[in-house]
Amino acid sequence: MNNQELWTRALSEIELSVSRANFVTWFKDTKILDQKEGTVIVAVPNGFSKEWLENKYHKFILKSIRALVPEVRSVSYSIISPDTSVANGYASLKMKPKREFSLPAEEQLEFKEFAVDPKTNLNPKYTFETFIVGSFNELAHAAALAVTQNLGRAYNPLFIYGGVGLGKTHLLQAIGNYLIKENKNKKVIYITSERFSNELVSSLQNNTANNFKEKYREYDLLIVDDVQFFSGKEKTQQEFFYTFNALFDAGKQVVFSSDRPPKSIQDIEERLRSRMEAGATVDISEPEYETRLAILKSKAAERKMDISEDCLELIATVVQKNIRELEGALNTIQIQSRYQNKTLSFEEIKSILNKNIKPKSTITPTQIIKTIAEFFDIPEKSIFEKTRKTEIVRPRQIAMYLIREDLKGSYPYIGQKFGGMDHTTAIHAYEKVSEELKKNPGLEEEIKSIREKYQKLK
């Protein structure tokens, strides 16, 4: 006889000997938790039931259980909170809030971090069902699916990289959410590298480093977002390396994301980098027009927005960079339309978009040169000097490369800009940097951060 059957039959007997009110009050939400070696453990919802059953009904309970299973020698009681859904119904019957409760307006923003499940840090809204697949991300999507089907064996670790707002986090969390949905007992955790680092620091402060270590070694799936922020944090890298090894050796799955491939992450220990590259590395690029449109359609449907196909096409054409911006554009339109209490026309949407989309930044060669001088920590005017010192030549070549690449400056113009140099010098600089870029990921990184710097100027 299984636990449930036994308790149901015992209860039907107990019911006969106690009053209806008592039965409902004291036996609500009780069940048999476990039975072994002649002891039955009964789960009760609260301390009151525990006291009452122990002191008033113990004999009844023991007798009715023994009538069914004679081997039982004793019964004990343990407080287990009933399912929250049940508890809610129970609480709402009795609790009358003091202040009046009204749902806040839709415009009210929330702490969005609270939507996540505190056990796994996963946000349940990120699932494979809501993930839109296009040619720009289909490889990453397929790899993610493969991981869920063959945890720890297919691609371990899986490393997904791509620019901001392209859906890396969505895909990462979808893996976790899928897994928990399939099997509740799987232990999954999603964490950003920054948070991992913060937790480590506070555990060191509070002398709880051991708890920290144990905590991360228990998971079946560890998802680490934005690993590029590990860069430069030695202690964190070291601790993470051990965690990774422990999980990997135990056949547990690890998934990473980053805005760049492992080899381009600066200041990261070689052994950690090689671990990250050991599984599969896939990238997500920028979505093409068709996918952008598909994403907009699904987002608009999700929000029940009244917006014409033309307008969506317009947004998909104007907003090109990433999915987050697409969503932002849709947000702005929705707010405007609610504010004006009407569906916006094509022209109105066009003007909103023009206002809100940042124009391509207009940077001058002087700004680029200035940024480079700061970056390499050399006096700005030294770039223009006719010198062959390496510490000057290299920044100068990079400056020429960037002016050519980003501003489409002509070679003679560049030569002239740098204190009347020959245009062949500019061509040579551009080609040299282009060549080196193919071989040296460190240079790519340097250029990337220089670009970020001057793009921020605008």
Place this chain on the structure above:
Amino acid sequence: MKINCMTQNIKDAVQVAERNTARNQTMPILNTIFIGADGGKIKIKATNLETAVEITISGKVEENGNIAVPAKTLSMFLSNINDNQITLESKKDNLFIKTGKNQTLIKGLSSEDFPLLPKVEEIESFKIPSEELKASISGVVTAASLSDLKPELGSILFKVFKNTIKLAATDSFRLAEYTLVSKNISSEKLLMFLIPQKSIHEIFKLIDKDESVKFGFSKNQLIVSVNNIRFISRLTDGIFPDYEQIIPKNFKITIIAKKSDVVSNLKLASVFVGKLNDINISFGGSKKSLVLQASNQDTGEYSSEIPAGGEGDDVSVKFNVRYLLDGIMQINQEYIVFNLNGSESPLLIKGKGDSSCFYLIMPMRGA
């Protein structure tokens, strides 16, 4: 049972007890107050199976015994008694009350059916001075959620570590935290307890002016002792959101203004808010001012400028005026500091020179 005591003692006790009874149709016993006399002690008890209270009152016990009487009848009767002393005597399930000239019989129930109060095996206990406890509870409770959907958001978090207790509450739109430091607490392990909002309100009422309040926690139960009262409540089962990660560490804009100015202007503005309770605030780091604007299609418009100190860019943000007032009112400092980063990120409010508490609010979209 036969007892003799001062009327005021039992009046006070019954009043507290009545708040912990349940109007439960299936179990009339939950709607009663238990009066017991044993070993020279008089005890008054009540429970609704979520919370329970036990009050010991002084008086003379002439005969041991127990009885349970309907709470409402007893409290209504007692509140109209003006005599100094009162004698209560139970005979079977009837309670006979004798005061100066009155003879009263209240029909009771068998005390046999009265629930047994759970034993609380304390894993941690500490005392908090009443003044501080009062300030900390009222400081955070306004941020707790009124909805039953997520029990953890309808509760107050007690986070105990070493010599500090942090109280926190959030409804996911705003968050309040209060830090208490006390030398008589020393918990080596980080402990977190979630106390249901309803119980916190009850504890608040129990706090006496000068007595410190003792808290004892078990895995799923809380026991609070103050004076002659022991209050027991269940704890909420759940995990409070890891809120520390949402508190911004750096701010681009910091504005300091006088609390009385801010409060009075917010109250004026609240007359003219729209149905969303929305108010627009321009934080002017360069202009050294706070500009409040509210408008309502039907009632009119309001705008005012409050002188303020501070630094940072100028930014205009929309808030629910009630959330703002809830938070600012709880800060007992002459000057209020507003910290923020932009129109869609949280606003942190605290008192100037006071790091014991803060209040974090999310703005409304569409500023």
